[in-house]
Amino acid sequence: MHAPSPSQPPAQRNLSKGLTLLLAIACGALVANLYYAQTLIDTIGPEVGLSPQIAGSITTLTQLGYGAGLALFVPLGDLFENKRLALVTTFGAILGSVGIALSGGPAIFLAASLVTGVCATGAQVLLPLASHLATEERQGRVIGTIMSGLLFGIMLARPAASFLAHLLGWRSIFYVSAALMTAIWLALFVYCPERRPEGKLGYGQILASVAGQLRQYRALRLRAFYQAMLFAAFNLFWTAAPLELLHNFDFSQEQVAWFALAGAGGALAAPLAGSLADRGLMWWTSLGALLMLTLSFVGADFAAAATSVIAFAVTAVLIDAAVQLNQITGQKIIFALSKEARARVNAAYMTVMFVFGASGSLIGSATFESGGWTLSALTGAAMGGITLIVFIFFDRGASATTNSAGGNSPA
Structure with a gap:
């Protein structure tokens, strides 16, 4: 090599x-x-x-x-x-x-x-x-x-x-x-x-340009919003689900670790997402990811109520897969926005995703403490549902690449 x-x-x-x-x-x-x-x-x-x-x-x-x-x-x-x-x-x-x-x-x-x-x-x-x-x-x-x-x-x-x-x-x-x-x-x-x-900008200009990427590209703002919401839901799930397993499934810490290991199967969706993105199916892939996440949280509530470990683990895999499908699709789209500023575009995207998505852990703890797993699961489903509504009504071509209308259009 x-x-x-x-x-x-x-x-x-x-x-x-x-x-x-x-x-x-x-x-x-x-x-x-x-x-x-x-x-x-x-x-x-x-x-x-x-x-x-x-x-x-x-x-x-x-x-x-x-x-x-x-x-x-x-x-x-x-x-x-x-x-x-x-x-x-x-x-x-x-x-x-x-x-x-x-x-x-x-x-x-x-x-x-x-x-x-x-x-x-x-x-x-x-x-x-x-x-x-x-x-x-x-x-x-x-x-x-x-x-x-x-x-x-x-x-x-x-x-x-x-x-x-x-x-x-x-x-x-x-x-x-x-x-x-x-x-x-x-x-x-x-x-x-x-x-x-090849860029000639100085460090200060580079940093200022990160925020400029968000102002310039509507596609970047929307994709960052979608992924921030899904990442928050992901963090919510992996904060509240172990608590549910410990308190209501009588799991030990070691069993929780094995459950988390099973949940890693969602990572297998990433190559599929990349293949779909290369075929130009970004919009449909994002739609499927948002639907999958929303419905999986609802299913996770039913699985916990039935104390079905297998069903609960399946919803964990599906939630992880949904986050991956949307993440890969989003990065395929944002990397097509500017070849010269890919690092800055990615920095803007990941910063928004991380800063707002990290709140999911706090939401997971608060909802579980207030209303148990049901409130946590319904909150996760609501986050997915809100993102799905925004996607359907406001995307308007943003989930496309340079070869598709609207994908690269600035604000």
């Missing part, structure tokens, strides 16, 4: 299956760092000297670091050579993971968590890079494959952390993560091709 030379014209570049797989694994490993500590807060907090009231900041700080990286670091993909950025973020994530594993007090632990969160945004540097290297005909499938790796990273992080913590202690997952990312760093150094952006 040989990387094309930097001087090669972009039209002649393409991604081999091996390099696509490497980028998918890299994205999954980087983003997984955001979620390892989520199920281990009660264990980590006392050992590093964090009070129960402050222990919740373990996840929050990592997520805040990721949000800051999306806004401040990812746009650099339109300014600096992309491979170098990916190597810097991966190396930073290695240092952050080792720092977490070695930490003996709260200051080092929280600082390392913040660094890890910022550097996890390397995944959002690699994704636009892959879209540049892929041919237009394969772009959707490439994005789908890489995003499936990213979702597998998210979904496998929690059960992997739980299993390793049970066997070897909570620090082991961060040592394993550091080792995995070291191997990825070496593979990226050897095989990842360089890409030097």
Whole structure:
């Protein structure tokens, strides 16, 4: 597997299956760092000297670091050579993971968590890079494959952390993560091709231009809204569903981890979404995703009422699949908006999705506390239904690419 030379014209570049797989694994490993500590807060907090009231900041700080990286670091993909950025973020994530594993007090632990969160945004540097290297005909499938790796990273992080913590202690997952990312760093150094952006803007102009992408493209605003709502519903489900399993299905933490592992099957929808997007079926794919998510939340309520673990797991897979179908479709569309500003377009899209989508965890906790799983499930269904209504009545050609009317039209 040989990387094309930097001087090669972009039209002649393409991604081999091996390099696509490497980028998918890299994205999954980087983003997984955001979620390892989520199920281990009660264990980590006392050992590093964090009070129960402050222990919740373990996840929050990592997520805040990721949000800051999306806004401040990812746009650099339109300014600096992309491979170098990916190597810097991966190396930073290695240092952050080792720092977490070695930490003996709260200051080092929280600082390392913040660094890890910022550097996890390397995944959002690699994704636009892959879209540049892929041919237009394969772009959707490439994005789908890489995003499936990213979702597998998210979904496998929690059960992997739980299993390793049970066997070897909570620090082991961060040592394993550091080792995995070291191997990825070496593979990226050897095989990842360089890409030097042609833009002449300075850093301040690049940052200002991120918000400008949202103002300019109606398609970007709408796709960011759709995915933010679905990501919030996704976070709602994976916050409230484990509580339902623990309280009403009498699951142990280990059984919850196995349930989360089964839910990762939704990532298999990503290559299908990419294939559908490459065939120009973006509108229909988004419609199907929104319908699937809305109905799956309703089904999840019935499954919980019937205490059917299998049915509940099926709804989890379908919800994850719906989020993936809409995500891949959306990124196929937004990457067609501007080849010169793909990193900035992706930064705008992901920042909106992340900032508003992260509220789903709070909504999941609040609704479960107030009305149990039924209220959580109905809230998730309502979020999907609202998004579906907006999509049907306001999309008006935004779910298209350059070859379709309205897909690239500015506001």
